[in-house]
Amino acid sequence: MTDLAASSRAVSGQKVRKLQTWHWTELFFIAPYMVFYIALLVYPLGLGFVMSFQYFDLFAGQAEFIGLENYQQLFSDRIFQGAVVNTFKFVIFTVPAFVIVGLLIALALNRQTWWAATLRTLFFASNVLSVTIVTLIWRAVYLPEKGLLANFLGNFGVGNLAILQDPNWALQAIAVTTIWWGIGLPMVLFLASLQQIPADIYEAAKLDNASPWQTLWHITVPSIWRTVVLVTIIQIIAQFQVFGQINLMTQGGPNNSTRSMVQFIYEAGFRQWTAGFASAAAQVLFVIMVLAAGLQFWASRRKQEF
């Protein structure tokens, strides 16, 4: 994500001999973008904030100021509470898996052979598919009786498997789908990072008779630690906003066990037509995201102190 400190330094720091004058027409360079930025990003952000204090019917258009009522209802809403918990759970299920599995694949495939290249291609391929295709694929995998999983486990005598209908396992099943979909990115980032470790360090370790485990733990991991942090933060931010998989695979069920915060916002706004209420939920999510972005900023500053 953003590295605010570094980039602002980049903008202001260059004090070389600059072109002395600028003409006001040159503002037209940034004008097109600024129009879209303000009209379609900044303004809606403010509007959403205002809407969160209103009763706003999505289609009748009338808006009524109701103060904090949306927020009061939100925080006492059992379903919303469940959605927050589910979202945190989902992040916990997916992010460590992304890091660990991504790293392991990168370690295994960090070589110049043709088969390693083929497998790298394979693992990244799912990344280019849209969420609707991915969910079609995995619904076909998870279908009760007819699905791949049901057929496979049926050979081992496990019958009646309906994993998306089981409130104890549905979220994990969606997590597996998500990891299948997105493992390509962590893998590629780890590969790039591994390839930046100079070969001589490994040579030196070999000469010292270090075991593979020692090599991994004392050389590889510290060298790629920055990437581990980067992947973690990227995935936390992405998975907090999970929507498509839930919307298409379980719609938040069964028994509110998979409803994510964005799914909640979508339902409240576009299915139940209570757009003010949905805006309030969106503000809460936004605050969480800002905290996460702040965390990334803080973490990236810290890594510069290495």
Added chain:
Amino acid sequence: MATRKMSKPMGEQILVASVVILAIAWMVPLVWIVGLSLKSSLELVVDPNSVFSFPYTLKNYADLMVTSNLGIWLRNTLIVTITQTVLVVAISCLAGYGFARVEFPGRNVVFILVLMGLAIPQHAVIVPLHKMFNDWQMHNTFQALILPGLSGPFGVFLMTAYFRAIPIEIEEAAKLDNASRFRIFWEVTLPLAVPAMATLGIFTFLSAWNDYLWPLISATRPDMYTLTVGLAATQTNIDQSEGLGYLMAQAVFAGLPMLILYIFFQKYVVRAVAGAAIR
């Protein structure tokens, strides 16, 4: 680059073997849906295990040609994605150059404000955006699908950093010829930024092609559906819709363009996505 070891230690062999097995498992879902797409839907209802046995049929794909609106969805997605990509690259280059070179007062402040926009997730603005386009009566248009994508700061950030890194001496030389700022930009600087433009273009193309949430609520008329929305709509009743086999054929068909593009342009796609993430 990892060193080439003379003998492969046990741990590493286990790791590699596990990853190879994992890769096979990774592929199985894709094979599965191809298998399902080759079976008649009726047969799939009656016999859950029928995928493993003959007969197979191409009827689902034949039906796709007649019934499916894949063509319309594909056309809409192409229009939106190509237009958005072109516009994002153009606007980001302009803005990037402006922030890099034009030293108007308050530039740093404005730039930081733009960067802060990176922290705004799509969902924080989707409800108010929907209201705005409602008021302008602009839903179910290509403009509605394209325009919101132009407000993201990522492209600007990327191009600004890139332009900043281009030594200013190159432009100073041109300035001596009394060229306008825009001419310098157009003829001197921009050609140097092609790699970054390619990265931005690919990244934007991919994310526009796969966008789901905004088209879902904005393109509500069937002939405006994009590929993602169309596929999602036909999925909602997977139990009672045209049939499982047909749906799988649709998924296979819809996923092919991107997969083919990816296989041919793999290096660029990977570089774009990874480069974007690192920023």
Added chain:
Amino acid sequence: MKRFKTFVTMGALAMALVIPSVAQAQTEVRFARFFGACEADFGTNMDPSLPSNECGVITTLTNIFNEQNPDVRVVPEIVEWGPYYEQLAGRIATGDVPDISVMHGDMLVNFVRRGMIAPLDEAFVEAGIDVEDIAPGPRNNVTIEGTVYALPQDFVTWIWHTNSGLMTQAGLGEASAPVYPTSGEELLAQARQFKEATGLPYLAMTLDANAMARTLYTMLMQSGYELFPDSTTQIDLHSPGPREAFDLMQQLVDEQLMVISPDWSSAYTSFSNGEFGNMIGGTWQIGDLVRLSEQTGGALEGYVAHVFPAINGEPAVWSSSHSWVMLNGGAATPEKREASLRFMKFLFDNNIHWARTGHLPMRTSLMTDPAFTEMPYRIGFGDIPPIAQTLPKDVLQQRIIQPFIGEELLAALQGQKSAEDAFAAAEERVNTYLARLR
């Protein structure tokens, strides 16, 4: 490079402008509906007796109308069931209104109170539709405060799909004429008898929140229970009635007389493989199951459909209607209006074909017409109209609150939470949501 960029941009924008269709010589009627797309099978079909599913019938009827009326072209805009209402409302709000749209009866009030639907009393007279022939039930479904807002298409209701072969085997009736319980005790007795004789569950419920809710509604209507005793924004699920109805179902599950299918796909599979005696479902499924039984034979021989038996009191059953509305802003020109009404009259006249899907026709004259009464696979459908009921008309957003109730109760039925918690949670969710609406 730059020229290429320009070219691409211009090309893309040009494409965007050229997309709108060329002006038609015919009057175009845009017809928004769900029911699926089946061009492959029925795209050119002109024989209405051929299809037996919703998609086939409506596609065929549209084909016939277009052929008989060369100055009109009805263009279907097919949306899937799931997002239909969000999308329709979205289109209306942006002025992009279809000329005729389908709408469930229980959804009407939400559009009417936002002023989105045009009253149709006079329009029907204009179109020559014999309003007196519309049966009271469907008529009621489309009337709000005395004004008719839609043309009903059918009577949709809640039924049991029965494998009469298995029922006969269990001594519960003859071939294609099974016996059904008329009370809770009889239900248990017959279910046990069935299980004893065949070793299979007597009844199946599907893990579908709407199915669960409709089953509860039906049972409560049978016992005369008032779901909304005081006001249409306060549901009462804490009085004894709902709990008693639920306990009956729970008992069936406990004694393994009722099985729960994980989704409709596996329910159909299991039913067609003869894995249970009866399946709880809706009239829209009859067409599919008939086709299945005719094409695969086997265990589905002797398939019959019967109204949901009166296991919780007097005969009564939850019902609804599909209907056709003309939204405000649609059918803007007099030609379009006339053409739309002409199409509606055509559907009215050909209502008997829609009954082949499993839904009941909405015309009183058809209820006693042999063409309907002698339709196979259906038992006692002529008796349904008097006992069909709906929730109070002005309960808002019935399609939203229905899955709230169903989801909670299904969780309880599967033992994931206690029945008290489920009912309390369902009531709270419904009431909180309804209270939020203005």
